[in-house]
Structure formats: structure tokens, C-alpha cells
Amino acid sequence: MTELPAGHPPIRQPKVGVLLLNLGTPDGTDYWSMRRYLGEFLSDRRVIEANPLIWQPILQGIVLTTRPSKSGANYKRIWDQVENDSPLRVITKRQVKALQARMPEVMVEYGMRYGNPSTAVGLQALIDAGCQKILFAPLYPQYSATTTATANDKAFEALKALRWQPAVRTLQAYFDQPEYIAALATSIQDGVAKLDFTPDLILTSYHGMPKQYLMSGDPYHCQCLKTTRLVREYLGWPPEKLRVTFQSRFGPTEWLQPYTDETLMALPGQGIKRVAVASPAFSVDCIETLEELAITGREEFEHAGGEKYAYIPCLNDSDIGMDMLESVVRRELMGWI
Numbered sequence: 497m498t499e500l501p502a503g504h505p506p507i508r509q510p511k512v513g514v515l516l517l518n519l520g521t522p523d524g525t526d527y528w529s530m531r532r533y534l535g536e537f538l539s540d541r542r543v544i545e546a547n548p549l550i551w552q553p554i555l556q557g558i559v560l561t562t563r564p565s566k567s568g569a570n571y572k573r574i575w576d577q578v579e580n581d582s583p584l585r586v587i588t589k590r591q592v593k594a595l596q597a598r599m600p601e602v603m604v605e606y607g608m609r610y611g612n613p614s615t616a617v618g619l620q621a622l623i624d625a626g627c628q629k630i631l632f633a634p635l636y637p638q639y640s641a642t643t644t645a646t647a648n649d650k651a652f653e654a655l656k657a658l659r660w661q662p663a664v665r666t667l668q669a670y671f672d673q674p675e676y677i678a679a680l681a682t683s684i685q686d687g688v689a690k691l692d693f694t695p696d697l698i699l700t701s702y703h704g705m706p707k708q709y710l711m712s713g714d715p716y717h718c719q720c721l722k723t724t725r726l727v728r729e730y731l732g733w734p735p736e737k738l739r740v741t742f743q744s745r746f747g748p749t750e751w752l753q754p755y756t757d758e759t760l761m762a763l764p765g766q767g768i769k770r771v772a773v774a775s776p777a778f779s780v781d782c783i784e785t786l787e788e789l790a791i792t793g794r795e796e797f798e799h800a801g802g803e804k805y806a807y808i809p810c811l812n813d814s815d816i817g818m819d820m821l822e823s824v825v826r827r828e829l830m831g832w833i
Contacts, residue, residue, distance in 0.1 A: 508626030512832050513603045513662070514825055515618050516592060517634045517647040518780060520610030521582035525571040530564035536610045542646035545709070567783075574786040584782040590813040591635075591780070591821070598822045601833050603627055609647050616654035622662075629663045629832050633825060635779035637676055638723060639669035640716035642705055665832075670824045671719040672726060679811055679820040680723070681730040684774050687808035695772040695806070697739060699759065700724045701789060702777040704742035704751040717752055723776050743775075744784050760793055764801035771797060774808040779817075781810045 522533035538544055538555050571582070579586045588606050596604040603625050607618030622630055634647040648666050655661050670676045688695060702720040710717045721740055728738045743756035756773075763771060773793060775785045790807035797805045811817030826833075 510628045511603055511626045512601070512829065513605065513622035513625070513627030513630040514595065514599070514829075515615070515622060515630055515632050515651065516588065516595070516604065516606040517615060517618075517632060517651065518584065518588055518606065518608055519643065519647075519782070520608035521584045521782070522568075522571065523612060525568040525575055527564045527568060530568045530571070531560050533611050534563055534567065535560055540610075540646055542649065543642050545706075570787045571783060573791055574783060582782075583786060584780050587780045587812050588635075591818070594813050594818045595821060595825070598818065599825070602829070607651070609650050615647070615650040616657075619651060619654045623658070627662055629665075631665045631667060631825065631828055631832075633667040633828075635821075636777070637669060637779065638671040638702070638716050638719040638777055640705060641709065641714050642716075643703075644669060665828055667824065667828050669719065671723045673824060675820045675823040677723070677726045677730055679816045680774075680776055681727045682816055683811055683814070684727065684808055685731060687774070687806075688772055691772065691804075691806050693770050693804040693806075695804070696768045696770045697763065697772075698737060699739055699741050699756065699771065699773045700727070701741050701743045701756040701773055701775050701793075702752075703775075703784060704745045704755070706747075707750045707752055710752065720777065727776070743788060756789070756793065757796055760797040760802070761800040763797065764803075769802050770804040771802060772806045772808055775810060778810045779821075780812055785810060 520533065520537070522529045524530075535555070538559065539552070541548070544551055544555075574583060575581075576583050576586050585608075592604050592606050603622055605618040605621045607613055607615035609615060619630070632648055632651045634644045636643040636647070639645075651664075655664070684698065688698065700720075700723070705714065705716060720742075724738055724740050728735065739759075741754050741756040741759045742752040745751035745755060760771070763769070773789050775789060778785055785807070793807070794805045811820065
């Protein structure tokens with residue numbers, strides 16, 4: 497190796513990095529932690545496309561005055577008391593550790609679009625470790641401007657502050673990849689097999705979005721429908737056994753339908769009183785799955801006359817989930833490793 501001139505900055509051995517990107521989570525369940533998190537989240541123009549001159553006074557006024565306390569109470573219902581942390585962050589850390597063990601030839605870090613650790617912090621950690629080639633890997637199986645695009649936006653925004661930028665790639669949506677469909681189908685099938693009842697119906701509940709985003713060209717809705725269809729075909733189940741719904745709507749505008757909560761409250765009246773719910777749009781269990789589906793969804797269904805209800809966890813850091821994630825990451829890194 498050529499000897500460096502005196503005073504030359506140290507040069508690290510070039511490495512390849514993988515930056516797992518997810519939505520984010522508040523640092524705590526208190527009012528101010530929730531307000532900071534919601535303020536960042538709901539100020540994202542990818543998430544709320546309304547004119548900020550109209551939206552920001554509403555957000556800074558009534559929304560951030562009332563919503564943090566309500567959201568904080570919901571987070572308290574699912575907060576990891578052992579780790580004193582959000583389940584999303586706890587599980588994401590385990591994913592990083594598991595992927596790093598499977599792929600020792602790369603460096604693995606993670607960053608959150610909103611909250612901590614930020615995308616910029618995760619990116620800098622990889623650069624400090626000597627990574628000159630980095631894969632941005634948004635952990636959203638289905639593409640949406642409100643998830644995948646804004647995660648990548650934040651990563652590229654962080655690049656703007658660097659003098660020496662690494663070469664970068666972005667992980668494509670994997671909603672129809674064979675590895676993902678097989679892992680998701682197996683997870684649902686195994687989850688159902690563990691129940692003490694046979695569901696009349698299984699809902700695949702996806703995070704919703706305003707219908708206008710679909711009409712403006714966002715492919716998310718179509719990709720959700722395709723994911724469920726492919727899972728159903730993989731399992732050989734009839735169409736009536738697996739149904740698509742959409743959750744987590746916010747505000748007065750029309751969102752993607754049918755709505756999960758309204759469906760759960762209507763099913764008992766239709767004679768469907770044993771239900772299981774899975775959430776394929778999430779790679780990690782979080783407030784939308786652990787509170788909205790596993791707790792509130794059960795309450796809504798049982799209050800309407802439902803008898804048996806179960807939530808099937810996300811892939812998280814399960815063996816089949818990590819097998820899938822390793823596979824799609826390795827595919828994107830071809831030519832680099």
C-alpha cells in the first residue's frame with residue numbers, strides 16, 4: 497500500500513452499508529414527546545398534501561393541542577415496559593442485529609423518518625464506519641409517496657450536507673416478490689394454526705391514505721390488493737376467506753375503503769363472528785397494529801357481537817421475516833457484494 501503523505505486524513509477500508517428506514521416513533525408517551533413527534537410527522541408534505549398556509553394553523557392549533565394526549569394514552573397501552581421504549585424501535589433494533597449477523601460482509605444501521613435515531617444519524621454512522629456504498633432500504637413492502645418516498649427524501653436530504661457522498665441505491669418495493677409472499681403467507685397460515693378457533697374470515701388490514709392520493713397516481717392501493725391476492729393464491733384459499741381493508745384514517749376527507757373499523761363492527765351482523773386480522777403493510781409491529789388492531793379492533797368487534805378475535809403479528813425479526821429481508825437486500829446489492 498502506498499504510504500500516505502504526512503498530515504493526510506486517515507483512509508478507512510471501503511465498506512458497503514445498509515440503512516434500514518422506518519416511519520418512526522416518539523421518544524416517550526408524555527405530552528411533549530408526542531407533540532414533537534406528531535409535529536414532525538404531520539408537517540411532512542408527503543403525508544399531508546394540503547396547502548401549509550391552511551394546514552399549519554390547524555396543526556399548530558387544535559391538532560397539536562389535543563392529539564398528543566390521546567396518542568400518548570394509546571402508546572402507553574403498548575409501550576415495552578422491559579425496554580422502556582416503543583415496540584417499533586425495540587423490534588427494529590433486533591432486525592438490525594439479525595441482518596448484521598446474516599450479512600457480516602456489510603454494515604447495517606437504521607434510521608427513522610420521524611423521531612430518533614434520525615435518518616441522518618444512521619447514515620452518518622455508516623459513513624463513519626467507512627461505507628462508500630450504501631443501500632437505503634425503506635421497510636415498506638408496498639410503495640407509497642407517504643412512506644417509501646418520504647423515507648428516501650429524508651435520506652437524500654441528509655446527503656446534501658456531506659462533502660464526500662457515498663454511492664447509493666434504494667430498495668424497491670417488494671410487495672409481489674416471491675420471498676415476501678411466501679413469508680407473509682406462511683406467517684398468516686402459522687398464525688391461524690395456533691389459534692384455538694377457526695376464523696370465518698381473515699382480514700388483511702393495510703394502512704390507509706386519502707383516496708385523492710390514489711387518484712393522483714400513487715400505486716399503493718393496487719399493490720396492496722395484489723399482495724393479498726398473491727397470498728391467497730399461494731395458500732390456495734377461496735376469495736371469500738381473505739379480505740382487504742384499510743385502517744388509520746385521519747381527518748374528514750374520504751380515504752381508501754373499505755375501512756377496517758367499520759368492517760369489524762359490521763361483520764357480526766353478517767353472521768361472521770370469528771375473525772383474525774393481519775397487517776401486511778407493516779414490517780414491524782407498532783402503534784397501528786398493537787393498539788389499533790390488536791386492542792381497539794378487538795373491542796370494536798366484540799362490542800358489535802363478535803365472539804372470537806385474533807391479531808396475527810407482523811414478520812418482525814422472525815426467522816422467516818429475516819430470511820425474506822436478507823434475500824431482497826442481497827438482490828439489491830448485487831454487483832456491490
